[in-house]
Amino acid sequence: MLAALALIWVGVDILSGGAFLTPRNLWNLSVQTASVMVMATGMVLVIVARHIDLSVGSVLGVVGMVMGVTQTEFLPRLMGYDSPFIWVLALGAGVAVGAAIGLLHGVIIAYLGVPAFIVTLGGLLVWRGCAWWITSGRTVAPMDDAFRRMGGGVEGAIGSSWTWVVGVLAVAAIVWRALHARRRRQQVGFALRPVWAEVVVAGLACAGVLAVVLVANSYDLPPRVAERIAAARGLVVPPEGLSIAHGLAVPVLIAVGAGIVVTFLARRTRFGRYVFALGGNPEAAELSGVDTRRITVLVFVLMGVLCAVAAAISTARLNAATNAQGTLDELYVIAATVIGGTSLSGGLGTVAGAMLGALVMQSLQSGMVLMGLDTPLQNIVVGLVLVVAVWLDRLYRSRTLKGAA
Amino acid sequence: MSAAQPLVAMRGMSISFGGIRAVDDVSLDLHAGEVVGLLGHNGAGKSTFIKMLSGAYHPDAGEIRIDGQAVTINSPRDARRHGIETIYQTLALADNLDAAANLFLGRELRTAWGTLDDVAMEAETRQVMARLNPHFVKFKEPVRALSGGQRQAVAIARAIHFNARILIMDEPTAALGPQETKQVADLILQLKREGIGIFLISHDIHDVFDLADRVAVMKNGKMVGTAPTHAVTKDQVLEMIILGTRPSIQ
Structure with a gap:
């Protein structure tokens, strides 16, 4: 994975005449990747547990809108524009809404037995609609000064x-x-x-x-x-x-922090162990006394919280909350996770891999921008890379498994 | 043995799935240090019956007593609390996790900080496995990479490591070679000497006849009958399995 990233970096740098591997470009790259990275850490657990979340882009949109309205319209009326608490309260409101959405998804999936694919496909439409509905489509701007630090830029480093x-x-x-x-x-x-x-x-x-x-x-x-x-x-x-x-940019630190926290949860806690057991063999987990429904709900709550963090980064960077924010992010997040070695059949995946996957995707994208490729061509390349990357991963994996047996 | 209070007494157990009576009014006892072979064709209801004891299914009717005390077993967790451990026919291992993670699944050892203590779990796993299968070395690999016998050893280790009093083994030797089958048989005799009560479930009479103190035969969800192994011949038991009739014994 690291080798693939190095190859892309060097290749794109040569093709773009040395414009890629500059401190400036790498710094911007890291900031642009942060939001998808944060969501990819949670998507690893969702996919490892044999589920999927197609709604993360829309959840990002609606939570961004909630945070935008909270800090520009709701809180200033109570405490004035310059209160130092505004950014914390806005972030807290966003995280609460994200967690509540995740809880709702998780309960429907785990206790009502509706497949995650359907629940979150519905969520994709519902939450995008809600994002529009909150302000009837109006863009909310500008954000609170302290809040904007989470998005990077001159103040956010x-x-x-x-x-x-x-x-x-x-x-x-x-x-x-x-x-x-x-x-x-x-x-x-x-x-x-x-x-x-x-x-x-x-x-x-x-x-x-x-x-x-x-x-x-x-x-x-x-x-x-x-x-x-x-x-x-x-x-x-x-x-x-x-x-x-x-x-270092603040959003990058947030993304790395999210990566460390989720890795810790995945590898060092019972919760993480059960998520992997559930993905490896749901029946075995159940028979071992694992409360698989509760674990499923918690996975989606975590995903919702991480969507809220990503939404904070993204609205802060844009300095605005728009109802189209995060559109198609679900595809980038899932692609990053899968490129990062998480198996769609569950039970296998690493958080670090998914974060690298996000970096690979963003590197390709911004590399092609530097090379002056047209947008449709960029999409074609990213799509092809996704398919080829997963195919290579399968080849590699089937070979190492044969070697082990 | 029969005079003492049974370790497990199951009375009038029934369960239906979608209108079909999978198990119909079945009763069975198990004493400490006794091996009971539960026999019957595929689909006779053996596994379903025993899963009500292991907590995987909830009975529609019936009573379970352990040491004479009526108990309710609503989940595998409840069963484990009563010292009931099950080795499932499918082994119920999470193939993507290593031996230690499987052995301690649902009962992980934790450090003082509440995090998983993988090192301690691996150390204990090495001890148990040394007893069951001295050649076992693949502690770091997911159990997917293990042979059938090694996987079986992991499943058995999980069942006996936590001081089980009642052990349920569902087709324990179905996937094993002769050498490994012998190992399992030795283990069963050893556990029996330790006073553990064992249910051996099989559709093959040869698997259980030499090990069991008693056989119980089921057919079409009903109990055909039970008999001490020394009082019946294999042919008589086969008759019970195939025809569902009690031979004239005793």
């Missing part, structure tokens, strides 16, 4: 020093995890990997973190913005111009 802090923390976490896992296995006397292998794995991960930090910190703010910030802080602008880096 954390600057170079904080980026270093995040990077150092990430490296520390990687090293700690490797040491901790090794110590634990040692305690019960399991076979250990050779030390050099542990060092290589952890070293590669740390190098990856470092690369991300360096790229984010070498994309400078536009000169005029930098001057304004310098003026606000009382700094003197040197004659050769000022260089202030963006650092």
Whole structure:
């Protein structure tokens, strides 16, 4: 998967005359991918549990609208436009609505026995209609200043020093995890990997973190913005111009955070274990005393919450809530998940894979924009890549399974 | 043995599916340290009957007593709480998970923080499997990659690891070779010595005749009759299975 991504990046960079692998483009790429990435983390669990969610784009639309109306029309009447709580309350309202929608989907699927495909196909229409209905189709703008930070842009980046802090923390976490896992296995006397292998794995991960930090910190703010910030802080602008880096974008941090949380849920909690058991063999899960209906409902609630987070990123980035927001996102999210190695027959998939899948899709898309390809041609390429990627994955997998048996 | 209070007493069990009486007024006892072979053709109602004990089905009528106490078993979880463990014919394994995850499915060990303690679960799994199948090494692989005998061993390990008192084995040797069948037979005798009561369900009389203390035969959802194994011949039992009539014994 990483190899495929590297291939696309290098290939597109050569074809577009070196316009792709620039800090600026990579930074923008990461911001553009964030919303789909967040939803893809949840879609992994939905698909692993042998369900599907076709409604995520529409849920994003209606939740974005709710958050937009809450912060521009409802809350200011109560607390004025400049209240520092507006963004939190708007986000909270959105998350609550997202969770409620997920709960509704989950209950209908798990307890009334309607297939997820149908429930969420209905949801796709219903929630898109509701998004329109809330404001009768009117676009809501602009968003609250603090809220807009979640969408990236000049205000929505954390600057170079904080980026270093995040990077150092990430490296520390990687090293700690490797040491901790090794110590634990040692305690019960399991076979250990050779030390050099542990060092290589952890070293590669740390190098990856470092690369991300360096790229984010070498994309400078536009000169005029930098001057304004310098003026606000009382700094003197040197004659050769000022260089202030963006650092990591807030939406990217949110997406990575969502990825970590959902990975944790999937791998380290009973809930995640049951989702995978349910996807592998629903009857076995049931006979083992797993409350499969409850698990199904929780999966859809989580999906709804993640749609709300994605909606926050997307409305903040657009600085507006429109009723068409998120249209076709369900297809991108499902495609990213499947390209990322999640099996549509259930029981198999990783969150990290889905996030990489989202990055692959977005890389292709923005690469083709840089290369100046027409939109219809872009769609054709993305469609073909989806089919070929899944086919290659199947080939690879059937071979490794044969090798194992 | 018959004088003591039975470990399990099932009385007048009935269940219907869509108007068809799959099990009709069936009663059966099981004592501690006893192996009861439940025989009958495919579709005779054996599995359905026993699934009311394992919690997979809810009976329409009937009573289950464990140690003389009437109990309600509404789910597999309830059954496990009463020390009833089942090895299903399908094994009921999640093929995408490894041996430890399957063994502890529904009863995961957790760390002090409430997260899954995979290392501890793997360590315990290694211990149980060492007893059942010393050659077993594929602890990291999904059980899909295991052989029939190894999968069976995982299913058995899951049933006996949690101090079962009542063990239900549905066609336990159907998918096994002679060597593995022998291993299962040895295990059954060992568990019996430990005082566990065992139901052995099979459509093949040869699977159970040598192991069972008693045979019970079902046909068309009804109990044909039970008999101590030493008091009947295989031919008499076959007669019960095929004709559904009680031979003149005792």
